[in-house]
Amino acid sequence: MAEYKEFKKVLIANRGEIAIRVIRACRKMGIETVAVYSEADRNSLHVRYADEAYYIGKAPASESYLRIDKIVEVAIKSGCDAVHPGYGFLAENSEFVKACEANNITFIGPNTESMYILGDKTRARQKMMDADVPVVPGMRDPVESLEHALKIAKEIGYPIMFKASAGGGGKGMRLINDEEEFKAVYDLAKGEALSAFGDDRMYIEKAIVHPRHVEVQIARDKHGNAIHLYERECSIQRRHQKVIEESPSMAINDEVREKMGQAAIRAVAAANYDSVGTVEFLVDKDMNFYFLEVNTRLQVEHPVTEMVTGIDIVKLQIEIAEGKPIPYKQEDIKQVGHAIECRIYAEDPDKNFMPSPGFITGSRLPGGPGVRVDSGVYSSGEVPMFYDPMVAKLIVWDVDRPNAIARMKRALREYVIKGIKTTIPFHQKVLRNENFIKGNISTEFIDKEVLVKPQPRKGCLEVAIAAAAIKEYLREKELRSKLVEFKETCGAGSPWKEAGRRAAMFGASFGDIYRYST
Amino acid sequence: MAYVVTVDKVEYRVTINEIDADKYEVTIDDKSYIVDTRLSEESVYSLIVNGKSYEVDLEYKEGVYNVLTEGDLFKITVMDELKKKMLERRGGGAAEGKQVIKSEMPGAIVDVKVKVGDQVKEGDVLLILEAMKMQNEIRAPKDGEVKEIFVKPGENVEADAQLVVIE
Numbered sequence: 001m002a003e004y005k006e007f008k009k010v011l012i013a014n015r016g017e018i019a020i021r022v023i024r025a026c027r028k029m030g031i032e033t034v035a036v037y038s039e040a041d042r043n044s045l046h047v048r049y050a051d052e053a054y055y056i057g058k059a060p061a062s063e064s065y066l067r068i069d070k071i072v073e074v075a076i077k078s079g080c081d082a083v084h085p086g087y088g089f090l091a092e093n094s095e096f097v098k099a100c101e102a103n104n105i106t107f108i109g110p111n112t113e114s115m116y117i118l119g120d121k122t123r124a125r126q127k128m129m130d131a132d133v134p135v136v137p138g139m140r141d142p143v144e145s146l147e148h149a150l151k152i153a154k155e156i157g158y159p160i161m162f163k164a165s166a167g168g169g170g171k172g173m174r175l176i177n178d179e180e181e182f183k184a185v186y187d188l189a190k191g192e193a194l195s196a197f198g199d200d201r202m203y204i205e206k207a208i209v210h211p212r213h214v215e216v217q218i219a220r221d222k223h224g225n226a227i228h229l230y231e232r233e234c235s236i237q238r239r240h241q242k243v244i245e246e247s248p249s250m251a252i253n254d255e256v257r258e259k260m261g262q263a264a265i266r267a268v269a270a271a272n273y274d275s276v277g278t279v280e281f282l283v284d285k286d287m288n289f290y291f292l293e294v295n296t297r298l299q300v301e302h303p304v305t306e307m308v309t310g311i312d313i314v315k316l317q318i319e320i321a322e323g324k325p326i327p328y329k330q331e332d333i334k335q336v337g338h339a340i341e342c343r344i345y346a347e348d349p350d351k352n353f354m355p356s357p358g359f360i361t362g363s364r365l366p367g368g369p370g371v372r373v374d375s376g377v378y379s380s381g382e383v384p385m386f387y388d389p390m391v392a393k394l395i396v397w398d399v400d401r402p403n404a405i406a407r408m409k410r411a412l413r414e415y416v417i418k419g420i421k422t423t424i425p426f427h428q429k430v431l432r433n434e435n436f437i438k439g440n441i442s443t444e445f446i447d448k449e450v451l452v453k454p455q456p457r458k459g460c461l462e463v464a465i466a467a468a469a470i471k472e473y474l475r476e477k478e479l480r481s482k483l484v485e486f487k488e489t490c491g492a493g494s495p496w497k498e499a500g501r502r503a504a505m506f507g508a509s510f511g512d513i514y515r516y517s518t
Numbered sequence: 519m520a521y522v523v524t525v526d527k528v529e530y531r532v533t534i535n536e537i538d539a540d541k542y543e544v545t546i547d548d549k550s551y552i553v554d555t556r557l558s559e560e561s562v563y564s565l566i567v568n569g570k571s572y573e574v575d576l577e578y579k580e581g582v583y584n585v586l587t588e589g590d591l592f593k594i595t596v597m598d599e600l601k602k603k604m605l606e607r608r609g610g611g612a613a614e615g616k617q618v619i620k621s622e623m624p625g626a627i628v629d630v631k632v633k634v635g636d637q638v639k640e641g642d643v644l645l646i647l648e649a650m651k652m653q654n655e656i657r658a659p660k661d662g663e664v665k666e667i668f669v670k671p672g673e674n675v676e677a678d679a680q681l682v683v684i685e
Contacts, residue, residue, distance in 0.1 A: 346650070350584075350591045354622055355650040358677065362559030385624050389650040413588070418559045418575075428589025459590035463567055465523050465530055466544045466553050467574045468583035472596040473519055473534045473542075475578070 004323035007031050007082045010108070011075045012050070013096075014086030015065060016376035017392060018300070019046035022084045025314035034078045036071055038064035040384035045376055052078055059386045065089045068096050075105050082106040082321060088388060091297040092119060108321040110296050114271040118294040124271075128291045131270035133263045136282065136290040138205030146186050152204050153182055159207040162189050166197035175207050208290065210442040211282040212251045213237065215295075216264035217305045217313070219276045221320045226269060227328055228261035229305050229313070230335040232278075236430065238353070238446045243423070244430060245301040245341045247308045249283075250401070250439035256287045267294060276302075276317040300343065300393070303374060307339035307397040337397055338404040342412065342427040344392040346383045349426035357385040361419035366411035370397045383420055391422065401439070405431060429455045522602050524595045532596075617659060621679045625649030627669045632682070636664045644682050645669070658684060 009032040012019045019035065023046065026033045035050035040059035047053045054074045057064035064070075066089060075083055083100050085091040085108070094115050100107040109115075118124050128135050137156045142165055143149040153160050153176070162182070164172030174189050176182045194200040212235045220226040233249035234242045252260065264279035271294070278299050280292040302313045311333070320326065347353040363379040375392035377383060383391055396411055398404040409431050415424055430436055430450055523530045523546075535543040537552075544551045554566040565572045575586040583594040597605075628646040632638060638658040647654050666683040669675060 348622075351622070354654055355625075355652055356623060357650060358623070362562065364559060385649045387650065389652070413573075416559050416562055416575075418561060425586055425589035425591065457588075457590045459587035459592065460572065461525065461592065462546055462549075462551065463565060463572045463574060464585040464587055464592040464594060465525065465532060465546055466542075466551060466567065467555075467563055467565060467576050467585055468592075468594040468596050469521050469523055469532045469534055469544065470542055470553065470555060471576055471578065471583060472521065473536075476519075476598075 005081070005106075006322055007106070007318065009034060009051075009078065009080045009082075010318070011036065011071070011078065011080040011083045011105075012046070012086065013065065013071050013083055013090055014088070015041055015044060015046055015387065017374045017390070018086040018088075018298070018376075020049055020376060021374055022086060022314055023049045025312060025318060026084075028312075029315060029318065031318070034074065034080055036065070036074055038386075040382075040386055043382060045378055045381065054078065059384065061089065061386065065387075068093070068099050071096075072099050072103055072105070075100070076103055080105060082108050082318075084108040084318070085297070087297050087300055092295075094119070106321055108275075108318055110273050110275040110277065114268075114273040115296050117271040118273070118296055121293060124293060125291070127270050128267055131266045133267045133270075133291045134289060136205050136208065138203065140203055142201035142203055146183070149186060149202075149204060150179060150182060153179070156204060156206050159209060161205045161207045162186075163203055163205060164189075164193035164197055164199070165201040165203055166193065166199040172196055208282050208284045210285055210444070211235075212249070212284075212441070213242075213280065213292075213443055214249045214251055214260070214283045214289065215278050215280040216260055217276070217278055217299075217302065218264050218268050218273075219313075219316055219320065219326055220265070220268050220273050221326045222274045222323055223325050224269075225326045226265045227326060227330050227333055228264050229309050229311060229333055231257060231260060232301055232304055234301065235441045235443050236436075236445055237443050238451075242301065243343050243345075243446070244427070245304050246401070246404075247304045247339050248335055251283050252287055252289075256289065260289055263289070263291075267291065275320055276313055300390070301341055303372060303393060303395045304339040304341045307372070307395060308335050308337055309333055310336070337399050338401045339395060339397045340404050340408050341393055341395045342408065343390055343423070344394060344415075344417070344427075345423045346389045346391050346420050347423055348421035349423050351421075353423075354421075355385070355389050356421035357383045357389070358420045359383075360417060362416060363418070364414070364416040366394065366414035368411075368414075370407055371411050372396070377417070391417070391420075394427075402437075405437060426450075428458075432458065520599050521596050522599055524597075525592055616665070616683060616685045617662070618680055619644065619656065619659065619682045619684065621647065621656075621675045621677060621681055623647075623649050624677050625654070625675060627671050627673045627675060628653060629671055630667060630669065632664050632667070634664055634667055638662060638664060638684065647675070656681065660684065 010026050011034040012022045023033045033050040035046050035053040036056045037047050037053060038057055038059050056070045057067055083105055090096040094112045097107045097112045117127055125135050159175060159177045162174045162176055172193055190200040190202060214231050214233055216231050217229040231249050233246045236244035267279045268277060278295040281289040282292055283289045298317060306313055346356045348356050360377050360379055360381050365373050372395040377391045394411055396404055396407045398407045412424055412428050435449055519534045521532045523532045530546050533545045537543050540555050542553045544553050551567050556564045561577055562575050577584045585592045585594055625647045628648045630645045631643050640658055640660050642658045643655045644658055645656050647656055662684040665685045668680045
């Protein structure tokens, strides 16, 4: 066996549910854990679950969880031999990796060289083409003239996207279906780009119609052994943010699944990658797949893969960082049953997903067969306003997709988080949407299907009315009793002033007080 | 007690009769239900209605009951018949006049888009509030003139803080 070390103590440079997930893996492996926390997180769960915890700064992430100097200093002082970055914050920051290495602390993640290659989209695209991994057909060089543009478009095949070089994030692009349309809008599109970005350079890319986002979980060790852990379907997104993930994907068959797995392994091998990671692809309706990017970190949605393969991905990631070879061969990895994950955000789905930080006043977790909750919150804990609004992930496993959906529905029904608003009700709506149930989804599903069309209600109107009326009855009864108490105790002084004070205190109006006093 | 309950602009006649501790006879438009209620987790109620078990989440805010059940939100107003009649006689326009826009959540004011004296239309962006890495547009709930602004860019605000007055 190759030479390796075994970590004794690991610092987790993160917070919330992912810090807890990493602590859980470490504890199982007999590794001591060190938590770091900001001013807003003294009461957070990750502080309680770790063996040691150190304060690193004020609440804003730029003064705490993004402070490379402070985190490395804590790692040195507490005698850590490795640092786990989680996701977000410093997980893909090569400066952080260098700072760790300079102090002889292992960064649990890929080497800086592969992070550099894969971190830039243009560099990564070239690398992938060399490694025979399919990319979205097109060219990144700007078109020179209409004739030139028409020639390229013909080679690639319509429909195409005509994109502004200076655009991005969904802006400055136009879908073009045929040559006639291209001729008609060529000048117009360039003019728009000029006025929007001050730059009229445009390039052509093949349009992927109703794309699905399918990604492959991979693991590659320092000895060049690589496996894939099959795919995750992540098409259910809102504002380019994933909200529901599943494995397996209904968009592909076993043949394509195998091809994507091999392509993903070639993709990370091309960059000499040495950790767990994710290769993202777009898949069109004919099951063609195109490389999107590599996420060089542990991902939020890793639990769905853990549920269908039975492999502890965080443990595997730590072992790879220790220099151990991957203990599995590709043929050992089986994808069994179906898993779904719902991300629970502290947002109000009935108020345009407005963030809803605050104190959790009550919490009841779902349980029972096949249910897993990765949560960062607890009853009477706080969701600070400074960080990502994701508070928990609810994951279920069952023998197939219809059963997994049924199980997720019942788990969502059991889940209670009070004090803040969460996206639990929103997930309930998605899970009973007919097109979701049929697997008829794309990355546009939430925006075009769930948020636009009124969703049929399942809740019972009579029950809601009865609940509201009983509550009103009780509220009035309480007001009356407080008024009696007030009359008995506050006889003296100006009755108007007193009534005003009392009214403010009980949230009642003068009218109410008047009504009950007469 | 007799109430007029309004949901999605439809009115229902509801009576409540307390028959035992936590137990009520409720009629909704002449249909009768026996309802047994228990409270858990602050605002989550267990209701047993004619033997069927339901769980609802109930919140009272500014005269409206927000009732969540099975992931569906019902916005419900409950008024006793007397009060409703009085309001109707007065010509009850609640949306008229001065309106104070409050912060729904704690956060930081990123930008204030209006100044005192501006005429705004319903849906116009008044200011931008950042919380949880997201920028949220706070919009005018009605047409009117900006009478007062309580916040400046860069300022942190608590939930329920007064932001702008529109009249």
